[in-house]
Amino acid sequence: MHDGLEARVDGLMDGLCDDLKRLTRIPSIAFPGYPAEPVAEAHDAVVALLRDAGVQDIAALRLPDTAPVITGHIPPPTPDAPTVLLYAHYDVQPPGDESLWQTPPFEPTEVDGAIHGRGVADDKANLMAHIGALRAFGGRPPVGIRIVFEGQEEYGSPFDDYPAAHPDEFACDAMVVGDMGNIRAGVGTLTTALRGVVDVIVEVRTIAEAKHSGNFGGPAPDALKVLVAGLARLHDHDGNVAVPGLLRHEWGGAGWTDEEFRTLAGVEEGLPLVGTGGLGERLWSGPALTITGLDAPQVDTAASAVVPYARAKLNLRVHPRQDAFEAEQLLIDFLSALRPYGVPLTVRRSGEPGAGFAAATEGPAYRAAHQALRAAWGKDPVHAAAGGSIPLVASLAAAQPQAEILLFGAQDSLCNLHGPNERVLISELRGTVLAEAEFFRAFAEQSAE
Structure with a gap:
């Protein structure tokens, strides 16, 4: 591991957790019928965090019928250094039935090494992981940075189709899509397929x-x-x-056991799982x-x-x-x-179909990511998939087909995103910040070889 990087990340964690809690207090729900002011407040708070992290070239992409998309840029430190696009979103799901929450959804509460609150895992922890990785280099990472932080991902927006129609605005060599997490806490995971x-x-x-x-x-x-x-x-x-x-097709990557899936899905005792073949192909492939x-x-x-x-x-x-x-x-x-x-x-x-995504995993960005996740979690990372769909990823892939797309982040399978009592483990946030910072370094070094 790069000398001093882990210590710098550890020194940042208290501040990152405080900023995450501050963001989580903002009920930035970009759904019809909810007030627009909290979404705008979250936008402004994120812009301030980006400026503090060293991103000075910041703008807003304002499309009809959607919240502003925060864009930003840090030039590469040398002409040969690669550029990495960082994606996350600052809007959140509605809290649902608040009587099912053990703590108030918009009063982030730290319990047993986890922060609880609506949107804390999906997706404000991943947003803070991007900011933490920039802070780890004092705002001067060894790669160029392009910021794309969306404000209406949960409800859906016209931005889903925008990148493919405006490819030059998303020029990069690799993308880190921070809207994912580990298949199990402590197991570094790259999501390589989306249905x-x-x-x-x-x-x-x-x-x-x-x-x-x-x-x-x-x-x-x-x-x-x-x-x-x-x-x-x-x-x-x-x-x-x-x-x-x-x-x-048969799924060849990592996956859950049947018992893990039963627990995650809340399957009633004694009931079978439906379908035949491997669990991965029923869920992902x-x-x-x-x-x-x-x-x-x-x-x-x-x-x-x-x-x-x-x-x-x-x-x-x-x-x-x-x-x-x-x-x-x-x-x-x-x-x-x-x-x-x-x-x-x-x-x-009923609505437009959303494209799936299958990553090409043989390039230098994936090699750097494997090295980075291994350094952060102390073991070889695994490849997993997601049964859910992120249509924007396919649009980003169409905009920059040569760019490798990496999906990883601070969520884990038990974080309960979209449900009551959503939480993020501080250890997963720390690992994600370290992994992303290590990725910047490893990708810059591989590109220079």
């Missing part, structure tokens, strides 16, 4: 209006029965996705279809009537290397060809 995402709506209309089930039930086509029969065709008897053409919404009469107020109309929303997660538009069409074609009880289904897109 794509597709949403569709399936509708059934059968009769003009609800009719008495005693007088008409049986021969009258029941829209809800038709819809349920169609949805049942999406999976085989083991629960595997049955839509032809959707890619699925294969498709997953979820019925996320169903419109039908409510049980408590249901009349004894044949249902005339029903619809469902489906969420499809797509193999990282499969085109999301192709996967969407395969799903639409499959459903449209079904005729449950002779009745057609109407299928339409």
